[in-house]
Amino acid sequence: MNNLQAEAEKVRDKVVGFCQRLIQTPSLPGAEGEIAGIIQDEMENLGYDEVWTDVAGNVIGLLRGRSGPALMFNCHMDHVDTGDPARWSVPPYSGEIEDDAIWGRGAVDIKGPLAAQVYGASLMRNAGVEPTGDIFVTAVVMEEVGGIGTQALLETIHPDFAVVGEPSSLRVARGHRGRVEVIARVRGRAAHASAPDRGVNPHYDLAQFLLRLQTLEMRTTPDFGSSTVAPTLYDTDQFSANVIPSEAWVHLDWRNIPEESPEEIQARLQNILSDCLSDESEGFVTVPKHTFDTYTNYTVTAPALFPSFGLPADHPLVFAAKRTLDEALQRDTPVIVWHFATDGGHLMAAGIPTIGFAPGDGTLAHTSDEYITIDELIAGVAGNSALAQNLVANLSQNEDLP
Numbered sequence: 471m472n473n474l475q476a477e478a479e480k481v482r483d484k485v486v487g488f489c490q491r492l493i494q495t496p497s498l499p500g501a502e503g504e505i506a507g508i509i510q511d512e513m514e515n516l517g518y519d520e521v522w523t524d525v526a527g528n529v530i531g532l533l534r535g536r537s538g539p540a541l542m543f544n545c546h547m548d549h550v551d552t553g554d555p556a557r558w559s560v561p562p563y564s565g566e567i568e569d570d571a572i573w574g575r576g577a578v579d580i581k582g583p584l585a586a587q588v589y590g591a592s593l594m595r596n597a598g599v600e601p602t603g604d605i606f607v608t609a610v611v612m613e614e615v616g617g618i619g620t621q622a623l624l625e626t627i628h629p630d631f632a633v634v635g636e637p638s639s640l641r642v643a644r645g646h647r648g649r650v651e652v653i654a655r656v657r658g659r660a661a662h663a664s665a666p667d668r669g670v671n672p673h674y675d676l677a678q679f680l681l682r683l684q685t686l687e688m689r690t691t692p693d694f695g696s697s698t699v700a701p702t703l704y705d706t707d708q709f710s711a712n713v714i715p716s717e718a719w720v721h722l723d724w725r726n727i728p729e730e731s732p733e734e735i736q737a738r739l740q741n742i743l744s745d746c747l748s749d750e751s752e753g754f755v756t757v758p759k760h761t762f763d764t765y766t767n768y769t770v771t772a773p774a775l776f777p778s779f780g781l782p783a784d785h786p787l788v789f790a791a792k793r794t795l796d797e798a799l800q801r802d803t804p805v806i807v808w809h810f811a812t813d814g815g816h817l818m819a820a821g822i823p824t825i826g827f828a829p830g831d832g833t834l835a836h837t838s839d840e841y842i843t844i845d846e847l848i849a850g851v852a853g854n855s856a857l858a859q860n861l862v863a864n865l866s867q868n869e870d871l872p
């Protein structure tokens with residue numbers, strides 16, 4: 471066992487207790503006020519130099535460093551609903567310990583990773599190490615509804631690098647596909663359903679559009695696989711079954727590889743829709759905006775998308791993170807891409823090179839019987855501690871790399 475692992479072992483019971491308290495405090499999107507207070511108290515007790523919440527209710531802990539580049543740890547506080555508690559073998563907010571694991575909603579997404587960041591970054595204080603640059607540990611609101619908290623956070627904090635804590639089984643994640651919500655709308659002309667000739671029925675144009683999607687060629691990369699598209703919701707402007715509606719629209723869930731921008735997707739779909747229109751109808755493809763209120767009553771209006779992100783496998787930050795974690799965890803750390811979207815996309819879109827790292831098995835996220843093993847949680851504390859202490863130093867040694 472090396473020093474970092476030994477330091478992490480010393481706080482094992484405290485980390486487990488903190489993770490259990492986080493799971494026992496429900497924090498659905500927009501209702502993170504109570505858990506924010508718990509995280510703020512813990513950071514203060516752990517000796518963070520400054521702890522505050524911003525206007526959106528994100529919690530920020532600062533460990534002041536020397537004049538080097540600033541590093542941000544980023545993790546969300548909210549989680550998805552539990553679904554029917556009867557489908558769980560433990561009460562979902564119990565945080566029970568069984569088989570050397572902590573069980574409950576959020577164990578891997580996101581309370582285990584959050585506990586591992588809050589404790590991991592602060593461990594250097596116990597070891598008497600001063601960080602190269604400022605270290606921000608941020609616990610953000612409303613990630614599960616589109617990264618609302620991180621987008622607000624970036625208005626006041628702009629670090630040089632970031633580590634996103636989402637379950638990666640202690641591997642380095644270097645990207646993921648994005649998600650873009652698109653609405654394709656056809657406007658025809660309403661008419662009495664007894665006389666179809668008098669109207670322009672939007673359903674037929676939209677049906678042709680949907681069939682085109684079924685055979686659409688999607689862009690592919692070796693790293694991220696293919697973009698995908700799935701029609702989800704369908705609606706019209708009518709409630710009466712005996713009226714031809716004037717408008718019909720369909721929602722599409724498009725998962726894009728990093729090489730494909732939301733603008734490109736929108737333009738491509740607009741072309742296809744225009745091709746499917748009759749002489750008298752019009753068609754519009756839009757990315758809708760959604761408005762959310764955080765628990766502090768801060769209102770954010772944002773387009774319905776999570777940007778994709780992808781650092782090349784040979785990017786210096788990926789190398790530095792792998793080297794740091796190889797040493798800390800004494801193993802050959804795999805480098806992966808995530809299947810799900812994270813706030814890493816928003817961070818990269820703001821020009822902040824980002825990698826992902828956390829304990830926890832991502833395939834358990836959003837499922838019943840979510841759990842995190844205590845050994846992996848503590849290894850995550852050691853890993854984050856190593857990233858806080860050595861990532862920036864290892865990065866500067868890498869400057870001659872591609």
Ligand SMILES: [Zn+2]
Nearest residue numbers: 546579580636
């Ligand atoms: Zn998550």
